[in-house]
Amino acid sequence: MVLRKKKLRDINVSGKRVLVRVDFNVPIDQQGNIEDDTRIRASLPTIEYLLDAKAKVILMSHLGRPKGKDQKYSLLPVAKRLSRYLNKDVIMAEDCVGPGVKALVDKMKEGDVVLLENLRFHKEEEENDEGFARELASLGEVYVSDAFGTCHRKHASVYTVPKILKPAVMGFLLEKEISYFEKAMVNPQRPVVALLGGVKVSSKIGIIKNLLKRVDKIFVGGAMAFTFIKAMGYEVGSSIVEESYLQTARDIMEIAKKLGVKFYLPVDFVLGKELSERTPTKLVPWQEIPQGWMGLDIGPVSVSLLREIISDAQTIIWNGPMGAFELDRFEDGTYETAKMLANSSALTIAGGGDTDHAIHRAGVYNSIDFVSTGGGAFLELLEGNTLPCIEVLDNLED
Ligand SMILES: Nc1ncnc2c1ncn2[C@@H]1O[C@H](COP(=O)(O)OP(=O)(O)O)[C@@H](O)[C@H]1O
Numbered sequence: 001m002v003l004r005k006k007k008l009r010d011i012n013v014s015g016k017r018v019l020v021r022v023d024f025n026v027p028i029d030q031q032g033n034i035e036d037d038t039r040i041r042a043s044l045p046t047i048e049y050l051l052d053a054k055a056k057v058i059l060m061s062h063l064g065r066p067k068g069k070d071q072k073y074s075l076l077p078v079a080k081r082l083s084r085y086l087n088k089d090v091i092m093a094e095d096c097v098g099p100g101v102k103a104l105v106d107k108m109k110e111g112d113v114v115l116l117e118n119l120r121f122h123k124e125e126e127e128n129d130e131g132f133a134r135e136l137a138s139l140g141e142v143y144v145s146d147a148f149g150t151c152h153r154k155h156a157s158v159y160t161v162p163k164i165l166k167p168a169v170m171g172f173l174l175e176k177e178i179s180y181f182e183k184a185m186v187n188p189q190r191p192v193v194a195l196l197g198g199v200k201v202s203s204k205i206g207i208i209k210n211l212l213k214r215v216d217k218i219f220v221g222g223a224m225a226f227t228f229i230k231a232m233g234y235e236v237g238s239s240i241v242e243e244s245y246l247q248t249a250r251d252i253m254e255i256a257k258k259l260g261v262k263f264y265l266p267v268d269f270v271l272g273k274e275l276s277e278r279t280p281t282k283l284v285p286w287q288e289i290p291q292g293w294m295g296l297d298i299g300p301v302s303v304s305l306l307r308e309i310i311s312d313a314q315t316i317i318w319n320g321p322m323g324a325f326e327l328d329r330f331e332d333g334t335y336e337t338a339k340m341l342a343n344s345s346a347l348t349i350a351g352g353g354d355t356d357h358a359i360h361r362a363g364v365y366n367s368i369d370f371v372s373t374g375g376g377a378f379l380e381l382l383e384g385n386t387l388p389c390i391e392v393l394d395n396l397e398d
């Protein structure tokens with residue numbers, strides 16, 4: 001992955017219709033209130049730059065996974081929020097393609113902002129339909145990609161439009177995501193420490209294997225730890241275990257040893273009888289989990305161990321909660337991890353949908369160097385995969 005030679009600052013956008021693919025896929029509650037607008041704020045530098053440069057800004061995004069035109073998934077609440085941040089009108093288009101939209105963008109003036117309606121109201125978006133991509137492309141004179149969270153999807157607006165509409169460049173958010181990722185994974189300051197959590201070894205196996213090649217130390221917490229502990233022959237009570245991954249877990253520990261990567265597991269756990277707020281709890285060392293109890297968070301000694309592990313780190317990468325943090329009784333391990341990163345002088349990078357959520361809830365979002373706006377896209381990068389929509393931009397002729 002390379003940062004393309006031609007950047008947003010290098011092209012002339014003054015007076016031009018600039019079609020910007022953003023990821024405004026934000027959580028919205030039943031009453032239409034935006035629960036977390038991080039992704040909207042993350043694209044403000046690109047939008048504000050374009051407005052300062054006197055462009056006509058046409059924004060497009062998907063929201064959720066609607067089946068057809070379901071107004072529950074309208075981007076109208078996003079237009080209202082954006083309007084507050086920009087302190088100017090954001091004109092909500094009735095659709096994202098069609099004669100009405102064409103007429104609307106044709107009469108835009110410099111400094112106008114139009115938000116197209118949810119791209120996924122048309123199945124052609126996810127089908128990566130070329131005709132649909134051409135219709136979208138015809139709305140602009142310049143293309144800017146700022147939708148990092150969607151870059152792992154080969155969808156029309158983010159994968160095919162940049163092949164049609166030139167010049168096509170990355171927005172500032174995309175550049176920032178890539179440059180932080182490269183600082184952590186390609187040319188990192190060492191020692192590099194990876195902290196992993198979450199539930200399934202099966203879904204993180206590619207990430208663990210890729211990280212083993214790149215980091216100096218790795219700590220595996222969350223429910224994943226129990227597959228490793230069981231693989232070593234210990235009792236884990238009714239904790240979540242992936243029985244079919246026990247050998248994989250042994251292989252991973254063996255690879256770590258061969259590569260000289262220090263591999264750590266939690267040394268104590270907060271247990272519950274069940275995954276519920278009302279369950280009784282118990283704190284035990286890792287080798288003493290009784291029958292009928294499940295590990296739902298890492299304990300305080302594990303938190304101290306983590307503090308020790310990261311004490312000399314120059315780079316820390318975190319993905320996956322250390323426990324079932326959605327329940328108050330099992331939130332401490334995850335929140336302490338978040339706070340530790342926030343207080344560390346290392347370069348700290350985190351990502352993943354639940355990890356992002358946990359960092360917000362721990363109240364330390366602004367103290368971590370970089371929290372990726374991508375869930376799936378960030379995980380793909382951690383796994384060592386390239387993102388198709390970034391590759392498209394990398395491969396364009398300047
Ligand atoms: N010990 C545990 N038992 C049950 N669930 C756990 C445990 N540890 C972590 N989790 C759960 O893991 C989930 C997040 O995992 P994951 O999806 O891998 O994270 P991310 O979205 O950040 O990549 C959370 O819902 C959390 O409750």
Ligand SMILES: O=C(OP(=O)(O)O)[C@H](O)COP(=O)(O)O
Pocket residue numbers: 023025064065149150153353373374375376377
């Ligand atoms: O929120 C997103 O992905 P994420 O939940 O993995 O971060 C992106 O907007 C992509 O959405 P999708 O997973 O419905 O294709």
